[in-house]
Amino acid sequence: MMTRPAEADRAAILKSSSDLLSAVNAGDVDRVLAVWAEDGVMMPPHHPSVEGRDQLASYFRNLFSQFRFEFVFTSSAIQIEGDLAVERVTYTASALPLAGGPPLGDAGKGLHVYGRQRDGTWKLVKDIWNSDRPIARSA
Amino acid sequence: MMTRPAEADRAAILKSSSDLLSAVNAGDVDRVLAVWAEDGVMMPPHHPSVEGRDQLASYFRNLFSQFRFEFVFTSSAIQIEGDLAVERVTYTASALPLAGGPPLGDAGKGLHVYGRQRDGTWKLVKDIWNSDRPIARSA
Numbered sequence: 001m002m003t004r005p006a007e008a009d010r011a012a013i014l015k016s017s018s019d020l021l022s023a024v025n026a027g028d029v030d031r032v033l034a035v036w037a038e039d040g041v042m043m044p045p046h047h048p049s050v051e052g053r054d055q056l057a058s059y060f061r062n063l064f065s066q067f068r069f070e071f072v073f074t075s076s077a078i079q080i081e082g083d084l085a086v087e088r089v090t091y092t093a094s095a096l097p098l099a100g101g102p103p104l105g106d107a108g109k110g111l112h113v114y115g116r117q118r119d120g121t122w123k124l125v126k127d128i129w130n131s132d133r134p135i136a137r138s139a
Numbered sequence: 140m141m142t143r144p145a146e147a148d149r150a151a152i153l154k155s156s157s158d159l160l161s162a163v164n165a166g167d168v169d170r171v172l173a174v175w176a177e178d179g180v181m182m183p184p185h186h187p188s189v190e191g192r193d194q195l196a197s198y199f200r201n202l203f204s205q206f207r208f209e210f211v212f213t214s215s216a217i218q219i220e221g222d223l224a225v226e227r228v229t230y231t232a233s234a235l236p237l238a239g240g241p242p243l244g245d246a247g248k249g250l251h252v253y254g255r256q257r258d259g260t261w262k263l264v265k266d267i268w269n270s271d272r273p274i275a276r277s278a
Contacts, residue, residue, distance in 0.1 A: 041227070043248050045184060045269040049229075082220035086252055088180070088265065090188075109182050111250055111267050113225055126227065128250055130184035130269040 009080050012122050013087060013114050020112075020124065021071055027064040033057060037115055037123035045130045067095040074107075083116035091129065108132045148219050151261050152226060152253050159251075159263065160210050166203040172196060176254055176262035184269045206234040213246075222255035230268065247271045 016035050023031035033056060036042075042050040042059070050059045075090045089110050094103040110129025114122040155174050162170035172195060175181075181189040181198070189198045214229045228249050233242040249268025253261045 043250075043269065046271070046273050048271045049248055079223060081223035084218060084220035084223055084225065086223065086225065086265070109188055109267070111182075111252065111265060113250070126225070126250060128248070128267055128269065130182065130267065132185070132187045134185050135274055 006080060009085065009116075009122065010078055013078055013080070013085050014076065016114065016122055016124065017073060017076065017087060017089070017112060021073060024069050024071055027068060029057060029060045029064060032060050035124050037117065037125045040123070040125050040127070043126065043128035066098060068098060069096075070094045085114040085116075085122065087112040087114065089129075106131050106133065145219060148224065148255075148261065149217055152217055152219070152224050153215065155253065155261055155263065156212060156215065156226060156228070156251060160212060163208050163210055166207060168196060168199045168203060171199050174263050176256065176264045179262065179264050179266070182265065182267035205237055207237060208235075209233045224253040224255075224261065226251040226253065228268075245270050245272065 020032065020035045023035065033053060036053065036056055038053050040052070040056065042056060044050065044059075050056055071091055071093045073089045073091050075088075077088045079086050089112060091106075091108055091110065093106045093108075095106075096103040108129055108131040110127065112124060113126035115125040117123050159171065159174045162174065172192060175192065175195055177192050179191070179195065181195060183189065183198075189195055210230055210232045212228045212230050214227075216227045218225050228251060230245075230247055230249065232245045232247075234245075235242040247268055247270040249266065251263060252265035254264040256262050
């Protein structure tokens with residue numbers, strides 16, 4: 001494998017996160033999956049882990065049939081060691097229910113874990129996030 | 140720096156996670172902080188990020204004044220590259236309110252990011268988790 005400078009790795013990872021964001025905001029399952037490693041694990045809040053390409057495809061198909069998203073990454077800090085990278089992000093998001101009703105807003109933070117693949121590309125292997133906002137309690 | 144075999148690193152990281160767990164379950168702020176890097180960032184659900192030792196100390200002091208915890212890590216998978224390690228965990232937890240009332244139960248997943256320090260020890264640099272359970276809605 002060709003040795004690439006850290007700046008090229010950093011740029012590739014930022015590009016992957018940017019691709020993920022625009023794919024989610026476009027509601028495009030195929031483009032979302034293109035960012036993910038085959039055995040990637042997504043860890044959404046208030047939902048069990050979504051493991052591997054088939055589960056990811058079902059999850060996003062279902063999600064995009066219900067909501068139109070506008071995610072923004074408001075900060076990014078990347079640490080790279082060898083074939084492993086961790087990106088710490090903060091985000092704001094709104095989710096517009098396609099069945100009608102007002103958009104749901106959120107702001108929070110997350111970690112993207114990227115792995116360098118055999119072909120030299122960086123793919124998402126883990127994605128976890130949670131909201132900064134308190135849970136609205138009924139009582 | 141001495142080159143150490145991967146198994147020693149893995150054992151050191153598992154030990155740190157085990158120390159964290161027993162410190163949280165004992166409500167011992169000093170022992171929790173001993174696992175954390177000076178500039179570590181904790182990313183709790185429904186709460187802003189807690190950044191650096193001072194904020195971590197305040198956060199845990201406040202938390203342990205309100206709850207007695209029983210956390211269990213139900214699985215662990217560790218990936219190590221150079222001075223960076225990512226541990227994927229699943230957990231079950233109960234939090235007993237010290238003011239009285241029934242314990243609150245939870246089950247979820249998280250990522251521990253560890254960094255190898257100059258002295259060779261592994262310290263926690265990021266910790267993020269979230270619940271598998273749906274949010275109870277009032278409506």
